[in-house]
Amino acid sequence: xDGQFNQNDLSHIVEADRDxxxxxxxxxxxxxxxxxxxxxxxxxxxxWDQHGREHLDGVSGGVWTVNVGYGRESIADAIxxxxxxxxxxxxxxxxxxxxxxxxxxxxxxxxxxxxxYCNSGSEANEKAFKMVRxxxxxxxxxxxxKILYRDRDYHGTxxxxxxAGGQDERNAQYGPFAxxxxxxxxxxxxxxxxxxxxxxxxYGEWAADQIEQVILREDPDTIGALCLEPITAGGGVxxxxxxxxxxxxxxxxxYDILLHIDEVVCGIGRTGKWFGYQHFDIQPDLVTMAKGxxxxxxxxxxxxxxxxxxxxxxxxxxxxxxYFRDISxxxxxxxxxxxxxxxxxxxxxxxxxxxxxxxGERLMNNLHSLKDQxxxxxxxxxxxxxxxxxxxxxxxxxxxxxxxxxxxxVADCMKQGVIIGVTNRSLPGKNNTLCFSxxxxxxxxxxxxxxxxxxxxxxxxFNQ
Ligand SMILES: Cc1ncc(COP(=O)(O)O)c(C=O)c1O
Numbered sequence: 041x042d043g044q045f046n047q048n049d050l051s052h053i054v055e056a057d058r059d060x061x062x063x064x065x066x067x068x069x070x071x072x073x074x075x076x077x078x079x080x081x082x083x084x085x086x087x088w089d090q091h092g093r094e095h096l097d098g099v100s101g102g103v104w105t106v107n108v109g110y111g112r113e114s115i116a117d118a119i120x121x122x123x124x125x126x127x128x129x130x131x132x133x134x135x136x137x138x139x140x141x142x143x144x145x146x147x148x149x150x151x152x153x154x155x156x157y158c159n160s161g162s163e164a165n166e167k168a169f170k171m172v173r174x175x176x177x178x179x180x181x182x183x184x185x186k187i188l189y190r191d192r193d194y195h196g197t198x199x200x201x202x203x204a205g206g207q208d209e210r211n212a213q214y215g216p217f218a219x220x221x222x223x224x225x226x227x228x229x230x231x232x233x234x235x236x237x238x239x240x241x242x243y244g245e246w247a248a249d250q251i252e253q254v255i256l257r258e259d260p261d262t263i264g265a266l267c268l269e270p271i272t273a274g275g276g277v278x279x280x281x282x283x284x285x286x287x288x289x290x291x292x293x294x295y296d297i298l299l300h301i302d303e304v305v306c307g308i309g310r311t312g313k314w315f316g317y318q319h320f321d322i323q324p325d326l327v328t329m330a331k332g333x334x335x336x337x338x339x340x341x342x343x344x345x346x347x348x349x350x351x352x353x354x355x356x357x358x359x360x361x362x363y364f365r366d367i368s369x370x371x372x373x374x375x376x377x378x379x380x381x382x383x384x385x386x387x388x389x390x391x392x393x394x395x396x397x398x399x400g401e402r403l404m405n406n407l408h409s410l411k412d413q414x415x416x417x418x419x420x421x422x423x424x425x426x427x428x429x430x431x432x433x434x435x436x437x438x439x440x441x442x443x444x445x446x447x448x449x450v451a452d453c454m455k456q457g458v459i460i461g462v463t464n465r466s467l468p469g470k471n472n473t474l475c476f477s478x479x480x481x482x483x484x485x486x487x488x489x490x491x492x493x494x495x496x497x498x499x500x501x502f503n504q
Contacts, residue, residue: 054078054090057076063076077089082111085097085110086110087110087459095454095459096458098453098458098459098460098461098477099459099475102459104305104310104426105336106335106336107479108383108392109335109481112335112337112382115334115337119379122137123374127373127375131371133372142377144381145342145384151323151346153345156345156364156371157371157372158341158370159339159371160330160339161304161328162195162200163196163341163368164329165195165300165328166198166200166201167328167366168326170366172184172185173185174353174365178356178359178361178362179352183261183262184262184297185220185262186221186258187220187263187266188222188223188265190272191223192226192272192275192466192467193206193207193226193302194269194274195269195302195304203217203219205217206226207274207467208467208468210466225247225254226272227278227281229243230418230421243283244281244282244284248288251291255295260296264298266292266297268301269306270303270311270316271306271423271426273306275463276430276463277427279422279423285317285320298326299323300327301316301317301324302328303317303327303328304329305426306426308331308384309332309393309424309480311396312423312424313424326345326349327343327345328343329344332383334376334380338373338376338380339373340375340377392480399487402488403422403425404420407420407422407429407476410494411429414498414499416441416498417431417498418430418431418435425476425477425478425480428473428474428475429476431449432472440472446463446472446474450462452500452501453494458490460476461476462475
């Protein structure tokens with residue numbers, strides 16, 4: 041695909057960027073001696089930078105977002121057509137694409153009935169936390185206000201969402217955080233040797249039982265919700281161990297705790313099903329989603345709830361506080377649901393869930409054969425096109441490689457024109473998981489190219 045991008049001189053843009061832009065998650069000192077990277081164009085699974093260099097994007101826009109790939113004119117057309125008709129009205133009123141997308145989305149989520157729109161994953165999670173708090177005040181006489189979250193999970197960047205943040209390095213220096221958020225242990229079997237008293241067998245049930253221990257310690261009457269990623273993303277692509285989720289659901293039911301699943305990464309096809317939780321036969325009360333909902337063509341996030349949760353905000357209309365007193369200005373932008381409808385149509389018409397399953401299997405197989413060749417790969421995890429490999433200095437002790445070395449692999453792949461990801465200043469001493477999450481349109485050639493590039497990079501970085 042080289043040459044598709046008609047290169048113009050973008051040095052003035054590079055200078056404007058260097059002088060004025062503050063990049064996300066970036067230390068800027070480096071740009072005093074190197075040029076910032078500017079992504080100029082995207083087509084399919086590839087992007088081109090300011091030098092016209094093509095990259096295979098193995099992380100869907102860097103952060104698991106561009107699920108249907110770049111350059112989708114039908115989504116751009118859907119957005120344009122909607123914008124010239126009605127770009128915006130506050131979400132206290134409905135909109136044509138808002139109602140239509142809600143209906144389609146609910147069709148993919150049996151047991152859930154209501155969609156609340158906003159515009160980022162962090163915000164959707166904040167809404168869920170607010171609902172739990174309001175239910176605590178209005179329905180439990182002020183009890184059940186605490187929200188449980190898990191070590192290594194991430195739910196967003198605002199102070200509220202960071203209060204539920206299980207990534208200590210991501211949280212460092214941003215406290216104090218909001219009270220009433222309580223951490224439960226992670227469920228990463230590969231690192232169970234670091235957890236006191238973890239058993240050799242039935243680890244999944246044991247890990248879920250650790251949540252119950254926290255509930256009992258805190259007093260079940262104080263716990264309103266448990267917020268979990270179905271498969272932890274930025275915390276190291278943690279696929280839950282067998283037996284974990286059924287037990288988690290059981291515990292929530294036992295103590296009348298709402299189950300809030302954060303599908304911001306896994307939602308809308310990433311794992312080969314519409315939602316990550318649908319792999320585990322569980323029934324959540326609240327589900328949040330963002331990134332892949334419109335594949336980054338427009339900003340849209342959703343909080344989806346059961347009718348039971350919804351009812352608690354309309355069952356006492358004589359009470360003037362008995363509704364969800366929340367608004368998101370840009371939750372009323374119609375571009376989001378217009379793009380989301382087309383995004384969903386593409387996934388269905390192009391059978392991208394099936395492709396994600398098939399290509400995900402290929403990716404996992406390729407990563408396992410890399411593990412056979414590279415001592416440095418300690419563990420391979422994933423579901424669908426959402427995979428990770430933990431790099432370790434020693435397979436026996438499982439000591440993680442340094443963050444610097446993990447980043448060197450990413451930088452080497454980048455030099456070879458393949459973008460992969462790595463846990464980014466998330467976990468002290470454990471930013472050692474490489475992440476692979478190409479668009480759901482990935483072909484066998486794309487997958488093989490990505491993993492053979494990683495193979496070469498591992499050889500170069502670790503002299504193997
Ligand atoms: C699991 C999860 N939840 C929430 C968020 C926050 O989403 P946003 O960046 O759209 O606020 C992220 C972002 O990476 C995420 O990975």
